[in-house]
Amino acid sequence: MCNINLVDMLYSMTTDQSHSGTGPILTQKQEGVTTLKMNTPARLNGWTRQMMDALRAGLDAAARDDETRVLVLTGADPYYCAGVNLSGALPLGHPRKMHATIVENNEALFNLFLDFPKPILVAVNGPAIGASVTSATLCDGIIASEKATFSTPFAALGVTPEGCSSVLFARLMGEESAGRMLGPEGWRPGAREALDAGLIQWVVPHDQLPEEAQRIAGEWIDTDAQRSFRGGSTRDELKAVNARESVELADAFLGAAFIKAQFKFLASKKKWGPAALFLAMLISRPVWSRLL
Numbered sequence: 001m002c003n004i005n006l007v008d009m010l011y012s013m014t015t016d017q018s019h020s021g022t023g024p025i026l027t028q029k030q031e032g033v034t035t036l037k038m039n040t041p042a043r044l045n046g047w048t049r050q051m052m053d054a055l056r057a058g059l060d061a062a063a064r065d066d067e068t069r070v071l072v073l074t075g076a077d078p079y080y081c082a083g084v085n086l087s088g089a090l091p092l093g094h095p096r097k098m099h100a101t102i103v104e105n106n107e108a109l110f111n112l113f114l115d116f117p118k119p120i121l122v123a124v125n126g127p128a129i130g131a132s133v134t135s136a137t138l139c140d141g142i143i144a145s146e147k148a149t150f151s152t153p154f155a156a157l158g159v160t161p162e163g164c165s166s167v168l169f170a171r172l173m174g175e176e177s178a179g180r181m182l183g184p185e186g187w188r189p190g191a192r193e194a195l196d197a198g199l200i201q202w203v204v205p206h207d208q209l210p211e212e213a214q215r216i217a218g219e220w221i222d223t224d225a226q227r228s229f230r231g232g233s234t235r236d237e238l239k240a241v242n243a244r245e246s247v248e249l250a251d252a253f254l255g256a257a258f259i260k261a262q263f264k265f266l267a268s269k270k271k272w273g274p275a276a277l278f279l280a281m282l283i284s285r286p287v288w289s290r291l292l
Helices: 004-010 049-064 095-114 131-137 165-173 175-182 191-197 206-222 235-253 256-268 272-291
Strands: 017-020 025-030 033-038 070-075 120-124 127-129 141-145 149-151 202-204
Touching: 025 049, 033 049, 033 206, 049 095, 070 206, 095 131, 095 235, 095 272, 120 206, 127 131, 131 165, 141 191, 141 206, 165 175, 165 235, 191 202, 202 206, 235 256, 256 272
Parallel strands: 033 070, 070 120, 120 141, 127 149, 141 202
Antiparallel strands: 017 025, 025 033
């Protein structure tokens, strides 16, 4: 559920062009277009709990706002979004409860985009990682700055594809390019490469991104564009894929490969406390995994 006080705060101004200038999400409304800008650049606009609460509030408010015809989602430079903190997304508790919570949280994250009723244009201003990439492909369109890159390092992290990418990436880019991004190679295309592959639809100079995003959104309003899904997909189909992937992701999160990868990553960053927790999980996994 969204925090109604936050929703009201984000939409307290109702002039034709209005701004909300503080908090993890900056909101602008102009000529029927609402722009949500993720605004924690020091944390690379990563999807922390605070950011996700604010994003849900912004999306909910835009969905209910009659003046909003098109939504634009972007980030404060230099990153678009560093994605979800995977180690922070692992809720500790009984293994069966942990598994159920991971499934529920992951499915809800992408349903947030799938269930949004109005056209969404994602304006990628810089590097995009993980769930911020896959969620963008669930929207109507992606325009990118020349500074943008796209990374989905699931294989390296020991987890499975999410955000419907197991199906949608191949539809947008073909099997070869999808395999390069989702597989061990971990291909990270730049904006031009992503355009050529079919992952995104437009590339513009960095300083022209806000203006071009507003222009495209305005064209959608002029043509009365309705919410759509790329690659010939339907909402119901993608929601079913999301549900399946969420179960597979929960399985992977509690698997030895992911836990070991998290331990190595945290140890390399000298985050000894969290690293020790994952090491303990890895060592004791043969015991607690029987409770799944």
